[in-house]
Amino acid sequence: MSLVQPVRTLVFYLLLALMTVLWSSFGMLVGLLLPFNLRYRLINQAWAWQAVWLARWVAGVNYELIGRENIPDQPCVILAKHQSTWETFYFSALFSPLSQVIKRELLRVPFWGWSMALLKPIAINRGNPKAALKQLATQGDERLKAGLWVLIFPEGTRVPYGQMGKFSRGGAALAVNAGLPVLPIAHNAGKCWPRDGWLKHPGTIQIVIGPPMYAEGSGPRAVAALNDRAYEWVRQQQIEIGALAADAPLATGQTDA
Template identity: 65%
Template sequence: MSALLPIRVVLFYLLLAFTAFAWCLISLVFAPFLSFRKRYRFVVQTWCRSAIWLAKTVVGLRYEVSGQENIPQKPCVILSKHQSTWETFFLSAYFEPLSQVLKRELLYVPFFGWAIMLLKPIAIDRENPKAALRQVAKQGQERLDQGAWVLIFPEGTRVPVGQTGKFSRSGASLAVNAKLPVLPIAHNAGVYWPKSGWGKKPGTIKVVIGPPMHAESEGPRAVAELNQRAEDWVNAQVRQLESTADM
């Protein structure tokens, strides 16, 4: 298995690129005529599930999820650890419909970016943090009102295994203003799908969905407290998952 792994990784990326290109073309033709929920299922869930399946079948990246009982019936703000690309695929397939906060540059990618635009993402300009915060607040509230989950990676970028990034308060602020909880999610995907390079490692990615966290009051202090509580929980869970992973 180890000798063939580089070949399997190359095969995985070739198949992933082919399916992405083909599905984006199909989506651009049919998705505009579908409702937002059906469009999400058709465009995102179908392809993201195929990406997760390819990772499992070709590379040997399995996964286990715990804490499903913590998922509230009403969509809220998801705050997830960000270590790799895998969790982007997984969470987009697991929760639907979902609107993700992402960097605006992704919308400029031919075909892929055009398909993303159909899915009501919150595409921010990272070079203008203040405007980005206002955009997350405004469009995030709109997405929640439309019955969509809002996925935020509060560290802002992928963080290598063993390291942590400071949580942005944008997700907690959105939740407090919407009077909704945040749903913290921890995982150890970076152990098997690192941030840098093309390398992959077979194994079982563990995902932990935490209990919904509600603000204890209102205002900036409530936002800071909720954000810190979510950050502490996610970091503690990630440390535990990384310590027990097959390194």
């Protein structure tokens, strides 16, 4: 195997780590002095665009956005496919201001986690699913009412490229209760940025944003129906961009239950 891409990947990680330490330190120093929207743009959006830029020009990971016109003017609940870390960078840069559901442990990551704590994330304890759902419903509604996008990866974890996980209903329930749509997003980031391993592969990531989807009615049935529609749309788009076989089963460890 050529050493070019491993070297490019290593340089990318070194530059990203240096940038994160410097930018997060600066953000923590001035962040609390700024109104939230400006704080978000300074600490997270600017940093995320830098990370996307580094991935493109150092590691060779480019991207193509399809469906920008589908992004509504009013923030809503984003239901996105999850394959890698790259999409967390990109969505944090594209949607502003944004609150995302993250593992509570990530707030302990030096520098990055400390600065992230200033940005109103929904930091859940994944070991307690019932409490996490309640927290998502309460804090998610607060974030939406405050004019923030709420990013949810309904598969719950990064699913390997070529697989599709079951969607949890928390995001759809949040949207229905708030009277807002969900915005489904498909992509193939895992092809360039695999879930396992450190090596990044050059190529172009395709991101496809679908039309906002509203629930038909209210209550548990409306939530389930909206969640199913979002899942089917994302699944079909994954197939169309070549990131999922038409007969692919649910990801390992997931069931239809």
